[in-house]
Amino acid sequence: MRELVPYLVVGLASGSLYGLAGLGLVLTYRTSGIFNFAHGGLAAASAALFFTVHFTWGWPWPLAATVAVGLFGPVAGLLLEPLARGLAGSRQVTIVVATIGLLLLIQGLLFQGYGLQRRAFPEFLPTSTAIRIAGVAVTWAQVLNIAVGVASFVGLYLFLRRSRLGVAMRATVTSPDLLALTATSPRHVRRASWIIGCSFAAGSGVLIAPTLGLDPFLLSALVVQAFGAVAIGRFTSLPFTYLGGLAIGVLASLATKYLSARPPLNGIPPVVPFLVLIVVMLVTPAQRLPRGAGRSEGSEPSRPRRHPRAGTAGVVMAATALLAVPRLVGPRLPVYSAALALVVLFLSISLLTRLSGQISLCHAAFAAVGACAFSHFTVGAGLPWAVGLLAAALATAPVGALLAFTASRLSGVYLALATFGFGLFMENVVYRTGVMFGTRVEGLLGPRPSFGPIHPRSDTAFYYVILAVVALSAAFVVALRRTRIGRILRALADSPTALATLGISVSVTRVLVFSLSAFLAGLAGALSMAQATRLGAITFNSFTSLLYLVVVVAAGAVSGFVTSAFVAAGLFAVVPSYLTAVTPELQSLVFGAAVIAAALAADGRLARLAGRCAAWADRVADQSEPRLRNGPLRERRATAERTVGVHG
């Protein structure tokens, strides 16, 4: 028992900070309805700011903490409140992708500013012994971590109960309109809650940084711990969120003690919060989880149809261009082959996200399963290349089905969290087993095809093989959209309730679409591995899944369903090979920004805004020039109103 005490102390100290981050997340989620995936990004940004002010400029740490928390938190809150307001009422997929975009944007900025290398972040708090518990020295830093967490929790709890603004915050969760009618602006109240929430994130970031180092990835992953804490509080209760943070800190610390010497189980400690999250979401009835501000229903607005012949001409031109690529690009051909393999992956994401309104934050894991299976089937079991490819894709489909079946009651932000957790679990635990990559750092081998005139050494021949698979996949997706299944999938996005009333099981439909999507993702993973000839687990990490989704959605904002997969692959894989300035960090920044802009412009909001501006200009003109009143514009509007009809 005594040997556990140091682990408990470490667990409680870090758990207190997880709880702190979780409190901020719950507060902003409940008051605005927007679940902020970028919460950990804010923590990372604040830690980076502290690093600069304290270590680079040499300011004393209390002053640096004032800047990084007291100044940065409110500023971030003031910036996020309008963003959240702009997103409210969008489709849930749009909201999730937008906040992930924000996370990527912040990470990209931090990588630009601080470099990719993890930097040491020395403990700035005194590490002298504060007290001894059962002979274990507890440092002042640890005491302070716990004290800050407890004080923030108690302070927030009393604030929400005692102060008028706090009571208004609780009121705005269910009744923002009524709050406005009682002369309190919900916007002001939400602004205050974003300021508090962001400050909590900032505080936890600064305090946890000495443990994690200055690493935007690791620090952003603080949000993962916060997710677990928030899940224990069932996304609503502040006391349980804080206690949940403590519990996760202690559990992860104990897991480290018992599992660190036992691969692959040594991957479990970092995923403890997600195991907790998934268990909580599976045992909690869906109606007990609060609803966000997003619409759960409503498919992507359809784009205006082009002239059919223009479409055919476009397809012919694109196909010609793709066929001519090997003659045109010279030594860059492997880049294009890799991009083509990604097209299949992006088609698979589009099928899930854009057609069926589902969210997956674990597509890199699907691709990894396909890649490993392909390697094991061909190199290991000696199956012919094409058979191995198909078998790898088929082997991935059940993984998708299993995930959809397990998470069958979750949708929107909860589905996003569950799939992200699944991805993290795969990456940290399953990747390390012999079934997948094992412990070999160099990765697995994937062979090139060799049949008939196709020589395994020829990049050109292989390019055409991939192109053929891409063409088949695209044809499959296009055909699928036109069949009954395609309509059912669109209905799944439109209104799951309506689908259920027609006697079609929503769960079965979701299992189906996840299987299909996993099948294509597995195919893409296998192709990528054959194209690279050797790939390691690092290629398929969980944050890559986020980037994939964001790229697909960003490309989808400017191009059609199938086209967007090509556009996304081009932006993601081809552009950086021409512009060396386009690093992955810059990509993450640009795509993050693009996807936020796309989300704000989605659902015809830009058009509505333009309409409102026009109406306003009209009104101004109306008031200044009475002669316009009976002008032709007014008549036209009157006619339009008559045709629209009246709905009381």
Added chain:
Amino acid sequence: MFTVEAVTAGYGGAVVLRDVTLTIPPRSVAALLGPNGAGKTTLLRVASGLLRPSRGRILLDGVDVTHLGPDGLAQAGVCHVPEGQAVFPELTVRENLRLFGPPGREREALDQALEAFPALAGRLSQVAATMSGGEQQMLALTRAAMAGARVVLLDEVSMGLAPVLVDRIYEFLDRVRQAEVSVLLVEQYVTRALAVADYVYILRRGRVTFAGDPAELADDDIFDRYLGVGAESEAFV
């Protein structure tokens, strides 16, 4: 004097109200009647700022307040009690009353509320959602009793309540009127509303089809003509 002037409003592309004008002098009750889907609730939403009209103005004592927004209008004295969701369900009665009153004058607001509905005194620590519909409605109506309310917009306040409670609410309404307040009443009990009203507006398919004295509506024929089909008015009473 509260005036809705030539208001056209709707949701998205659908126009619900066309060119609606309506005036309520102080110390008077105006009843707003009309069949389902006529736009009564929409009109109240425009009057309290929850919905921006696409054209037209809201005037409070001759001052244009259209662009104040719901919280600004509420501060200016417009009190809208919406149908069905007029209390904060997860807050206690005391917390509800705290938000209803103006900041800094919470004690005063509490006294005024308890004076209007003494029955609430024993329920101050109860969570609003756990009270009965009638009790919740009383809690909602305390807002109309608080000082500073100059225009009170009531949407179906007596819906689903026991007759004895409806009596209480109408007594309360009479008291509110005494205090220099303009009341706009949307009501399902037509006869009840006509008995208390000084003015009547009938809304049909988004337009005002009758505006005038309740006495003019005493004749059932006229009443039917303005409301629409005869059968509908049966369903009304």
